[in-house]
Amino acid sequence: MHKNILICIILALLSPLVGGAEELSNGDLFQGACAGCHGADGAGRAQEDSALEVLPPDFSDCEFASREPDADWYAIIHDGGPVRGFDRTMPAFGDALSREEAYKILAHVRTLCVDERWPRGEFNLPRPLFTEKAFPEDETVFTASKDTGDSNTFELEFLYEKRLGPVGMFEVSVPLATTDTLSGSQSGIGDIAVGYKHTIYHDLDRGNILSVGAEVILPTGDENKSLGKGTAVLEPFIVFGKILPANMFFQAHAFAEFPVKDGFDDELGVRMALGKTWTSGGEFGRAWSPMLEVLAIRDLTSGADTKVDLVPQFQVSLNTRQHILFNIGARLPVTQTADRDAQIVAYVLWDWFDGGFFDGW
Ligand code: HEC
Structure with missing residues (x-):
């Protein structure tokens, strides 16, 4: 056979593979690889008649x-x-x-949700021990904190957060505490808080999310047993999250506390966290997120001192679905250290929209 004809035949055979593949749009790729199960419109549920269990x-x-x-x-x-x-x-x-094709398909999948009010899951950054997240989330968090030193002070906090629509979130926290008082150690329920958070801005290209909210702390704890403050407190807050390059992130939370009763000082606080996420066991493995938090709070009276704490900590995903997370750290006072002990703080977080506690291990 003539050499040129042979080359022509080879080129003709290759062209649908080489030339054609480049021209496939994001939507075409989805139709070819995914639509058979996920449906041409990606709505999936329309596949009810299919053999898929x-x-x-x-x-x-x-x-x-x-x-x-x-x-x-x-x-x-990639991995199923x-x-x-x-x-x-x-x-x-x-x-x-290829990674590029998979991301092209994802770009198509992302066009299927048309309501842009919903902030993207990328903003659900690892939750620091004290700094509130900006992302509105459905989650339950159990936090335990124990004073080091001689005191027996121990607190368990149950926090429930429920998303309301695209940008709203309701939360309630119930602390159970054991404290040291002059008349011995006392246990009971502390000050219950209820709050609402609302995301006012988010932009994935810039990596920024901003939310505002307010909490009412109720005087449910017995102040005579040092379990409560003895007054209701109104706490407006603003929270900001930033996605940084190289899987790093920054979160900030500023708040003011206005006690309702006379005789208590107003307070102003700032919390910030910087961290980075690594995975172990390959690209898709367990996520480890070490973070450093800085906490500062001071009375809004002139000449008041600022209490500053550093909180080194790390969060790790416990299960395969990565919706059960554990975080442990130490709260280390760096100013006013005379009357403040270091604390060990840890939580277990359950992102319950992603499945039951025992799903996906
Ligand atoms: C053979 C059928 C089949 C094919 C082909 C298929 N999928 Fe799936 N996919 C499923 C099923 C079934 C589930 C639900 C699994 C579950 O809920 O346990 C699923 C779940 C998913 C999820 C998980 C969503 C979540 O719950 O977070 C993603 C993402 C996904 N598919 C993307 C794709 C993409 C993109 C393609 C094409 C490249 C594709 N799938 C091709 C059957 C398929």
């Missing part, structure tokens, strides 16, 4: 889709459902799709 989710449902960060979805596309504790009917595409 586990139904694919509805990517057009913003309440579900907006909370999942691209990195988690990429992990699932089980990498995040989902069913193995969600296949692993491995190298069948």
